[in-house]
Amino acid sequence: MCGICLWLAPFVFGLISTGLSAVVTFMTKEIQGRLTSSLEDREKEYRDAPEILTKLAKFHKENPKTYSYETVFGGCAQNIFAGSDTISITLNAIFYYVLKNEQVLRRLCSEIDEAIQSGQASDPITSGQARKLPYLQGVIKEGMRMHSATGLPMWRVLSKGGVVLSGVIFPAGRVVGINSWVAHYNTTVFGEDAALFRPERWLKSHSPPEQLASMERYFMAFGMGSRTCIGKNISILEISKLVPQLIRHYDIRLATPQWTCRNQWFPKQSNFQVTISMREVSRPMS
Numbered sequence: 539m540c541g542i543c544l545w546l547a548p549f550v551f552g553l554i555s556t557g558l559s560a561v562v563t564f565m566t567k568e569i570q571g572r573l574t575s576s577l578e579d580r581e582k583e584y585r586d587a588p589e590i591l592t593k594l595a596k597f598h599k600e601n602p603k604t605y606s607y608e609t610v611f612g613g614c615a616q617n618i619f620a621g622s623d624t625i626s627i628t629l630n631a632i633f634y635y636v637l638k639n640e641q642v643l644r645r646l647c648s649e650i651d652e653a654i655q656s657g658q659a660s661d662p663i664t665s666g667q668a669r670k671l672p673y674l675q676g677v678i679k680e681g682m683r684m685h686s687a688t689g690l691p692m693w694r695v696l697s698k699g700g701v702v703l704s705g706v707i708f709p710a711g712r713v714v715g716i717n718s719w720v721a722h723y724n725t726t727v728f729g730e731d732a733a734l735f736r737p738e739r740w741l742k743s744h745s746p747p748e749q750l751a752s753m754e755r756y757f758m759a760f761g762m763g764s765r766t767c768i769g770k771n772i773s774i775l776e777i778s779k780l781v782p783q784l785i786r787h788y789d790i791r792l793a794t795p796q797w798t799c800r801n802q803w804f805p806k807q808s809n810f811q812v813t814i815s816m817r818e819v820s821r822p823m824s
């Protein structure tokens with residue numbers, strides 16, 4: 539995007555879209571704040587947890603030509619847009635499928651309750667503890683398999699030599715891609731029941747090692763290779779902590795029988811409502 543477009547964006551978006559305009563206005567204000575306030579003060583403020591925008595702004599001030607204002611703006615935009623809808627779509631998917639499948643909900647609840655009872659789950663649960671709950675991890679993975687947060691092919695420019703796909707030669711420079719939804723519903727890899735939400739399929743006790751390995755290779759909710767999602771680890775951390783926290787403290791039930799999905803690169807869900815109440819369970823005293 540050109541510099542002028544970026545400067546004008548808040549005003550243009552302000553006229554056509556309140557949602558986007560709110561984000562652009564927010565970003566512009568935050569960046570301006572970093573650029574005008576004393577970076578030394580900010581650095582002191584954030585010494586314990588260096589804040590990324592402060593770092594980007596500092597880098598831009600020191601290298602205005604090679605690290606432009608647009609790059610700072612782009613970095614902000616990428617983090618906000620890549621990191622919010624993706625997480626909300628994924629959490630929606632996990633909860634929708636869990637709530638739709640009563641046995642899954644029951645099994646998940648008991649895994650979490652057992653972990654609490656045996657002192658393996660603090661409140662809030664740590665990501666290390668959550669990683670050790672195999673069923674929870676299966677539920678998360680299965681939710682992301684069934685409804686990955688991007689719904690169009692992930693494009694790649696072919697390098698020297700090109701590639702042969704299904705007998706068709708694609709030379710260097712051509713663009714090919716795969717949609718994770720296509721990969722995730724492959725019955726050769728995931729089995730005849732690939733269209734079903736079945737977290738068990740990710741358990742060592744359930745699937746043979748060769749199949750698990752091939753499922754891992756075909757799991758591309760975060761993409762693949764050199765352009766893999768840079769937010770992957772933080773996303774897994776967030777989701778692994780949030781899902782058990784909500785399940786342990788709340789009774790959540792589906793209030794709408796069928797959601798509506800619309801793919802606009804992000805396959806967004808709507809018409810998905812739940813009722814929620816505090817869960818009445820006896821928890822060990824901490």
Ligand code: HEM
Pocket residue numbers: 616617618620621622624625628686687688692693758759760761762763764765766767768769770772773
């Ligand atoms: C459940 C959450 C998320 C999912 C499912 C997801 C998914 C993806 C996918 C499929 C790609 C394309 C990968 C490829 O082409 O191989 C991607 C790229 C990217 N994601 Fe995520 N993402 C998530 C969360 C986040 C978060 C939290 C951030 C930032 C804080 C983030 C930042 C990015 C960025 C910057 C890229 C571009 C990477 C590049 O091209 O080198 N994502 N993500």
Ligand SMILES: *[C@@H]1O[C@H](CO)[C@@H](O)[C@H](O)[C@H]1NC(C)=O
Pocket residue numbers: 720721724725726727
């Ligand atoms: C499904 O997986 C098999 C086995 O890896 C592969 O040969 C086939 O091309 C895949 N199909 C699609 C549509 O990706």
Ligand SMILES: *[C@@H]1O[C@H](CO)[C@@H](O)[C@H](O)[C@H]1NC(C)=O
Pocket residue numbers: 767768769770771
């Ligand atoms: C995520 O964590 C793994 C294992 O600790 C590491 O190898 C990988 O580089 C990390 N990925 C990102 C995108 O930070």
